[in-house]
Amino acid sequence: MQLIQIDKTRYRKHLNRVIIGCGLALAVGSLAISQTLIALFPDESGSHFHWNLLGVIVTSISIGWALNKYRGHDYMTEVVYVWELKQALNKITRKMAKLKAAGREGDADALLAIHYSYAGSRLLWQLDDNTITMDELAIKQAELDTVAAKYNLTLDAKEYNEAILAKF
Known part of the structure; x- marks a missing residue:
């Protein structure tokens, strides 16, 4: 997955609308x-927990189906991109201990995956206005650059491919 710059304003506007729409759909649905189920099948004891739970489950499944169906729509482009980027970064994070160990040994693929993780995190944090941790990320990036220079490696996030994680 390539890192691309997306329009922050459009992303935030669309994400907020999707979240609000899903919340309203869940409540109303x-x-x-x-x-409707309580009216059709009343319970003498007054407990309708199972009907309420069924309403939430059916509505949640419907919302998931609708989001999946329209994930290719132009309106969802930025929202889906960020969701998929978060999934890709999560896969790297789960293997980060092994990647860092291999990176200290000069493994180019490990260093590339770490670099991609830092670049992707920087992009996400800028989109979410999470600038508090940017200084910490800059320190980690400087450490990574030092290790890459030690092994004469040039790291470019565009070269990252998720398949390299398989060996870690």
Whole structure:
């Protein structure tokens, strides 16, 4: 997955609308389903937990289906890109201890994966206005650059491929 610059304003606007839409759909859909089921199948004990739970489950599945169906729509471009980038970075993070150990030994693939992780994290943090941890990331990037220079490696996030994680 290539790192690309996306329009922060458009991303935030679309993400907020998607979140609000999903929240409203969950509230309205689950209430409508559960109230309909309660009206059709009343319980003398007054406990309708199972109907409420079913309403939430059915609505959640419907929202997931709709999000998956429209993930290719132009409106969802930035939202889906960030979601997929977070998944890619999470795969690297799960292997970070092994990657750092191999990187200290000069493994070019490990150093490239770490570099990609830092570059992707920087992009995400800028989109989310999470600038508090940027100084810490800059320190880690400087350490990585020192190790890469020690082994005469040039790291470019464009060269990263998720397949290299398989060996770690």
